[in-house]
Amino acid sequence: MRIYNLLAIDDEDYAVRLINRYCRYREDIRCHGASTSSEALEWAKSNYFDIALIDYKMPGINGVELGQKLKKIHPGSFFIIVTAYGGLEKAVEAMxxxxxxxxTKPLELGEFELSMERAIKSIEINNQNKQLKEFLLESTGKGKLIGASAQIEAIKEKVQKIARYDAPVLITGETGVGKEVVARMIHACSGLNNSRFVAVNCSAFSESLLESELFGHEKGSFTGADNQRIGRLEMAGDGIILLDELCDISPSTQIKLLRVLQEKEFERVGGNKTIKLKARILSATNKDIQEEIASGRFRGDLYYRLNTIHxxxxxLRERKEDxxxxxDHFLRKFSLIYSKEGLKLTKEAIDSMLAHPWPGNVRQLQNSVELLVIESADKIIDVKHLPDDLFTSSPVERSQVNDRTLVNDNNKNRKIPELLSEMERKSIADSLEENRWNKxxxxxxxGLTLAQLIYRMKKYDIK
Known part of the structure; x- marks a missing residue:
């Protein structure tokens, strides 16, 4: 349980005693009293407080002025002003x-408690935001590709070596493995991290729109071009541009991009002013680029220009240790985002996730963990809470179901999913009996993993 430190400042001793008495009934609040401004300031120099309750009418300086001095010592603390001389003018001054x-005095217990609860809630939100900010900074920092497998460590090492060289990099891998993450790592390690990182999804635009997106266009260069537009290559400045989904670029745009790489210059669509390319070009694809070249869909000469470094x-299925x-990373991230700290997965749930092939790779795993956090009703996440798509194997294949089993007098009014579930339950129970309950x-x-069997035992209440 978090303990909150309250500093009560009032030159009237009975007022401090009253606050102290209230705090005795609260296990989460520890109170320290001060009767003068100098005493409060001296104490605050060597002690931290979360909330300060300050009487407005203090000898020497008023409560608002004292609050400002204390705020310089502890800028993250919260200050509540109390006065017997209430009025809109003083309230506005305090805010x-x-x-x-x-x-206002005399303090009403309900009003005071409500103010304290609001302050405590604000402290909690600030702490969560701070933790999330630190987490996100750490996640996007240099070399932050999740995993410690030999493959991932080799990628991290290579990124450190190549980051400072102004050479094109081609990043390949299946959907969801983290190609843009690696591109951002290169940017973070390049010494260009104060300059722009611009990502373009080349599959999201038609041929003409992609050219305008990359190179920009002049006013009146085509229908709808009402204003001049700067393209992404120019927008990136001396930073880095990532061409994602590279293989979806049309042949004519590939030719123009090849010239940019060869000449280090380009013109906006409809323009004749030559613009120097300053940005470093990275590209990424989830397709087999050699197959794309062989089929004639992608230019070999452009590939060699972009593939200086590969x-x-x-x-994820080839590096299960990651x-x-x-x-753990995504559980921590989404627990912070959705304010659900302290969530834990059972061993069975973790085993099930380790056994899954993750065809959507890290992105699919991230989405699954986010869903688990959102839907969690308590601190423990078990196998039964996992998404259904993590359990695709079944001991009863639908294609092998005997028609006679499904179509008889007892079953003719029952739905097939219900019958399949019954057969699956019987199959599991029979196997457990035959193996003397050796799971x-x-x-x-x-033909199941142990985690998948445990999941189905819980699902069908097999004991």
Whole structure:
């Protein structure tokens, strides 16, 4: 349980005693009292407080002025001003000075408690935002590609070596492996991290729109071009531009892009002013680019220009040791985002996720963990909470179901999914009986992983 430190400042001793008495009934609040401004300032120099409750009418300086001095010592603290001489003017003065709340004497317990709860809630939100900011900064920092497998470590090492060289890089790998993450790592390690990183999804535009997106256009160069537009190549300045989904670029645009790489210059659509290319070009694709070249869909000469340095990111199923680290990373990330700290996965749930092939790679795993966090009703996430698509194998194949089993007098009014579930349950129960309830042997006989068997045992309440 978090303990919140309250600094109560009032020159009337009974008022401080009253606040102290209230705090005794609260296990989460510890109170320190001060009767003068100098005493409060001296104490604050060597002690931290979360909330300060300050009487407006203090000897020497008023409560708002004292709050401002204390705020310089502890800028993250919250300040509540209390006065027997209430009025809109004083309340406005307090709010403009950055005070959190304004209460009038005599203090009403309900009003005071409400103000304290609001301050505590604000502290919690600030702390969560701070943690999330630190987490996101750490996640996007140099070399932050999730995983510690030999393949990922080799990629991290290569990024460090190539980042500062102004040479094109081609990044390949299946959808969802983290190609843009690697591109951003190169940007972060390049020494150009104060300049722009511009990403273009080449599959999101038609041929004409992609040319306008990349090179820009002049006013009146085509129907709808009402204004001059700067393209992404120019917008990137001396930073980095990522051409994602590279193989979806049309043949005519490929020719223009080849000239940009050869000459280091280009013109806007409809323009004749030559613009120097300053940005470094990175590209990425999830397709087999050699196959694309062989079929004539992608130019070989453009490939050789873009492939000066090649980075390939293997799919998650080929580096299963990275799955656990990805799970932990995303669980922490989304717990912070959705304010659900303390979530834990059971061993069975983790085993099930480790056994899954993750065809959508890290992106699919990230989406699955986010869903688990959103839907979590308590602190423990078990196998039964996992998305259904993680359990695709079944001991009863639909194609092998005997027609006579489904179509008889007892079953003719029942739905096929219900019958399949019944057969699956019976198949599991029979296998467990045959293997004397040895789950590992039963799972092997059924063609399941141990985690998948445990999931189905819970689903069908097999004990």
């Amino acid at each position: 403009r000075a950055g005070m959190f709340d304004f209460l 980075l390939h990111i293997p799919p 799955i656990r680290e990805c799970i 590992s042997k039963a799972a092997m006989d059924l």
